[in-house]
Amino acid sequence: MKLGKLINAIAALIFVFSVALIASPLTAVAAPSSYQQTCSDISLRDNVLSAICRKRDQSPNQTAITLKGIENIDGTLKVVDPQKTANFNLSCAGTSVAGAQISGQCRKMNGQFVQTATSINGIENIDGVLKYTSSPS
Template sequence: MSRKLLGVVAFLTTSILVAITSSGNAKTSNYQQTCNEIAISGNVLSADCARLDGKFNKTSIVLLGIENIDGTLKQTDPTKISNYQFSCNYIHIEGNELKATCKKRDGTPNPTSITLNGIENINGVLKYTSSP
């Protein structure tokens, strides 16, 4: 094979690997394993989370990139603050699931949920450790 062809093959292989890993970089959140009193208020997740010394710390985090898309909670741009709370009611957390009843475009309510990804308890503080 020529050097040029090898370069193209290497580039394509690298591009495919980057696409596969970047689409799967959302790590399932595990904060609920070491936190209690987990609650949601609008787009703010709060909890009492264990620190390394065994004591608990009150902490909160603003959820990123979750929107109501025609009555369904969807992960969109992870750099933007979530805005689903403006068109959804009965917002609550069950395990690692954010659940709500959201309005569709026609105004009808729709029960929906989404798995929260990328949030961990880091020494008593809720943090994003991977893209949601």
């Protein structure tokens, strides 16, 4: 009889733990981009990242991807909504990319331009094509 109660108690604990795990919000950490390891001639025009990326067979492929979520928030580049197309280019000038970091002069609310930078997260080279493989935030 005691064994049955013990099994029921363990089952109840497993159930409670499972519900708590499912119900608790898990924060996703953006994966650093890795495209720069297998791509060259990386450039930025407006909100489009372009590069020549190696395919699995090592042949080069010209590819481009529209960035997601990066906005100018009072002179600071930030990922705000990773589901939306990046719009930092509307209020920033001289933007460039170095590896997986974008930088430029962005306008503050007072009209002044300031230097800012942020990481571009979640982009990988998938057989010669730039793709988001995780959230950019």
